[in-house]
Structure formats: structure tokens, C-alpha cells
Amino acid sequence: MAGVTLRGVEKRFDKTVVIKNLDLEVHEHEFMVLVGPSGCGKTTVLRMIAGLEEISGGTITIGDRVVNDLPPKDRDIAMVFQSYALYPHMTVRENLEFGLKIRRTPRAQIDRLVDHAAQLLGIAPLLERTPRELSGGQRQRVAVGRAIVRQPAVFLFDEPLSNLDAKQRVQMRAEIAKLQQRLQTTTIYVTHDQVEAMTMGQRVAVFKDGELKQVGTPMELYDRPATVFVAGFIGTPPMNFIAASITDGGATLTAPTFTLPVPATLRPVTDAAPGRRVVVGVRPENILDANREGRGETAAVEAEVEIAEPLGSEVIVHARAGDDMLVAKLDPHRHPAPGETISLVIELEALHLFDAETQQRLDRAPQDRAPAVVPAGNSAV
Ligand SMILES: Nc1ncnc2c1ncn2[C@@H]1O[C@H](COP(=O)(O)OP(=O)(O)OP(=O)(O)O)[C@@H](O)[C@H]1O
Numbered sequence: 239m240a241g242v243t244l245r246g247v248e249k250r251f252d253k254t255v256v257i258k259n260l261d262l263e264v265h266e267h268e269f270m271v272l273v274g275p276s277g278c279g280k281t282t283v284l285r286m287i288a289g290l291e292e293i294s295g296g297t298i299t300i301g302d303r304v305v306n307d308l309p310p311k312d313r314d315i316a317m318v319f320q321s322y323a324l325y326p327h328m329t330v331r332e333n334l335e336f337g338l339k340i341r342r343t344p345r346a347q348i349d350r351l352v353d354h355a356a357q358l359l360g361i362a363p364l365l366e367r368t369p370r371e372l373s374g375g376q377r378q379r380v381a382v383g384r385a386i387v388r389q390p391a392v393f394l395f396d397e398p399l400s401n402l403d404a405k406q407r408v409q410m411r412a413e414i415a416k417l418q419q420r421l422q423t424t425t426i427y428v429t430h431d432q433v434e435a436m437t438m439g440q441r442v443a444v445f446k447d448g449e450l451k452q453v454g455t456p457m458e459l460y461d462r463p464a465t466v467f468v469a470g471f472i473g474t475p476p477m478n479f480i481a482a483s484i485t486d487g488g489a490t491l492t493a494p495t496f497t498l499p500v501p502a503t504l505r506p507v508t509d510a511a512p513g514r515r516v517v518v519g520v521r522p523e524n525i526l527d528a529n530r531e532g533r534g535e536t537a538a539v540e541a542e543v544e545i546a547e548p549l550g551s552e553v554i555v556h557a558r559a560g561d562d563m564l565v566a567k568l569d570p571h572r573h574p575a576p577g578e579t580i581s582l583v584i585e586l587e588a589l590h591l592f593d594a595e596t597q598q599r600l601d602r603a604p605q606d607r608a609p610a611v612v613p614a615g616n617s618a619v
């Protein structure tokens with residue numbers, strides 16, 4: 239097994255740069271997810287690691303070998319594609335055996351590897367069927383099985399679950415994560431679905447427009463997104479953003495139609511940037527019903543309900559406060575009607591502050607190395 243390191247990796251198609259100066263280190267045994275919107279370059283990165291796409295600059299290392307000039311078959315990787323790419327005329331067993339036969343693996347070992355993979359994936363009863371006789375989820379399992387029998391140093395997955403229905407996806411994503419924990423094979427997994435990224439990845443790398451924006455554990459990305467983009471991309475429903483200025487020398491956040499006091503925990507940040515135009519981020523789960531007690535310092539806001547979406551465990555309320563729309567996750571048993579004015583409470587210590595100009599998080603400094611962040615609920619009041 240091996241880690242994968244990308245240093246200054248670039249990809250150009252003719253003159254168009256699609257991957258810019260990419261530095262990324264995937265540790266041995268790690269499950270790394272690459273996530274980002276369509277067209278941001280995820281598949282291109284994976285194909286460059288696999289050797290299916292040449293790199294225009296930089297180096298890619300797998301284990302201790304620079305693989306820039308190695309053909310795919312010598313890179314000790316196995317890739318699972320979105321389209322399962324099974325051979326339709328072969329049985330499941332023949333599909334699983336195919337790559338091993340090409341490598342002239344001895345018969346006894348082939349049988350052992352195939353039986354082991356089939357058992358891991360629960361497809362042993364399907365070995366004599368052809369792909370046509372399988373459901374989408376079963377085909378996906380066979381595609382994963384084909385990667386497992388190869389016993390590669392690295393698994394590469396490109397959106398392997400996108401052809402499955404929602405329920406199968408949830409099931410398979412847990413299965414793939416469990417499988418990786420068991421096999422401990424270094425894995426790079428591409429998806430555009432941030433829920434998949436958060437639930438599966440030990441670390442997640444967020445891409446936009448060919449650039450790596452942030453890499454960290456799911457909770458690091460959630461608690462301390464480095465940019466407005468990452469903040470809006472991670473979390474559902476997405477974070478609310480309010481354009482404001484830091485006023486009163488750092489004591490107040492002033493939006494066009496309302497103000498929020500700055501909590502003591504954020505004063506070091508705002509005091510250092512008086513007058514700055516900022517984007518204030520607040521997650522829907524940090525906006526509460528006024529009758530609920532918030533954590534730490536809070537501020538009350540009145541808002542007019544536009545729609546309420548009951549989800550059973552919670553209700554997602556879209557409400558207007560002045561010129562701003564706020565989306566809040568509220569108690570499901572309270573179902574406000576459109577047009578109703580409701581009193582909300584914002585947990586101020588959970589605010590995220592970004593520079594309006596650069597879109598970067600204002601309090602970036604401690605984030606880069608320190609694993610722990612300001613403990614939530616550490617009220618200074
Ligand atoms: N062979 C090619 N020639 C020219 N441009 C390409 C080629 N392959 C990909 N691109 C461009 O590179 C960019 C990144 O594409 P890529 O397929 O890596 O995106 P992606 O993040 O995987 O998107 P999706 O989520 O839609 O699969 C896109 O703008 C795409 O148009």
C-alpha cells in the first residue's frame with residue numbers, strides 16, 4: 239500500500255488550464271474524497287493519477303515512485319468508473335477474473351481472490367449470472383469487486399454511485415466506507431455530492447474551477463470553512479450569507495436592514511478589521527426558535543415566513559429579515575404559516591466571518607495546523 243502525492247500538478251487541454259498548480263497529499267491507508275461542482279476538474283485529477291491522462295506539469299508520486307511516465311498498468315492502482323464498464327457477455331465470475339488472468343495470476347490464487355471479494359461484497363450467489371441479470375446496485379458491487387481482486391496499492395473511484403437510486407446510494411456508500419476500513423487500501427474517491435463527501439471521507443478536498451480550495455476532515459471544513467465558496471458548498475441546507483460591515487470599532491455587524499452585536503469570542507477578529515466589508519455566514523442550525531435557548535451569546539431577529547418545508551425531524555423555514563432571506567432549521571412541531579412573523583434567535587458565537595473582497599475567512603491563522611478550534615459553547619458572558 240502507498241500514499242499518493244501531487245506536487246505542482248497542472249493540466250492544460252491546448253491553451254485551457256483545467257488544473258492549476260495542485261498540491262495534495264493522500265496518506266497511506268487514507269480515504270480521501272475529492273468534491274466540487276461539475277466541471278471543476280475532479281475526474282481529470284483522478285485520471286492523471288491513474289495515468290489515463292498526461293500531466294502538463296508537476297509530479298505525481300505513488301508510494302516512493304514518481305509515476306509521471308509510468309503507464310497505467312504499472313501504477314498499481316485500480317479504478318472504478320461511474321459507468322460500471324462490465325463485460326456484458328461474461329459472467330460475474332469471469333468479469334472478476336479477467337484482470338487477474340491478463341496478469342497471468344495462478345489459478346488457485348484467482349479462485350481465492352474472487353471468492354474472498356465475492357464474500358466481502360455479498361455477491362457470491364450471483365457469480366454465474368451475466369451483468370444483464372443484475373440490478374444496478376449489484377452491478378456496482380461487481381465493479382468494486384473487480385478493483386478489490388487486483389489488490390492494488392490505491393483505489394480510485396469516480397462517482398461510482400451516481401447510477402443508483404437514493405436508497406441504494408446511502409447503502410452502498412456505507413458499504414464502500416466499511417470495506418475501505420477493513421482493507422485499509424489508500425482510496426481517492428470523487429463525487430460532486432457534499433453529503434457523500436462528508437459521510438465517507440476521512441479527509442475531503444474541495445475543488446472549484448480547477449483549484450483546490452481547502453482540504454481537511456469533514457468537521458474542519460464544516461466548522462472552519464476557509465472561503466465563502468467552501469462555506470456554501472458544505473452543509474445542507476447551505477449556510478446563510480449576509481453582506482455587512484464591521485462598525486463601532488468591531489462591536490457591531492451592520493447589514494443594510496439589521497444589525498448584530500459581535501460576541502466576545504469574535505471580538506479579536508472584528509477589532510482587527512474595523513470598517514471592513516464582510517460576508518457574515520450563519521448555518522441554518524444556528525438559527526433557533528425564540529423559545530429555545532441558544533448556546534453562548536445570541537441575538538433576536540424578527541422575520542416573515544415565506545415557506546416552511548417539513549422534513550419530519552425538522553422544518554426548514556425560509557424567512558425574510560429586512561432585505562435578507564434566512565433559512566432556519568426549526569423544531570418540526572412548530573409549523574409557521576407563510577406571512578407569519580416569527581421571532582428567531584441567532585447563535586452569535588457560531589457566526590463565520592469572511593472578507594467581502596477576498597472571500598477568505600477572516601480568522602484564518604490558527605486553522606492551518608491546529609487540529610482543535612475554539613470550543614463551541616464556551617460562552618464569554
Ligand atoms: N479531453 C478534454 N479536452 C478539453 N477539455 C476537457 C477535456 N476533458 C475535460 N475537459 C475540461 O476540463 C474541465 C474539468 O473536467 P472534469 O471532467 O475533470 O470535471 P469534473 O469535475 O469531473 O466534472 P463532473 O462532476 O461533471 O464529472 C472541464 O471544464 C472540461 O470541459
Ligand SMILES: [Mg+2]
Pocket residue numbers: 280281282
Ligand atoms: Mg467527473
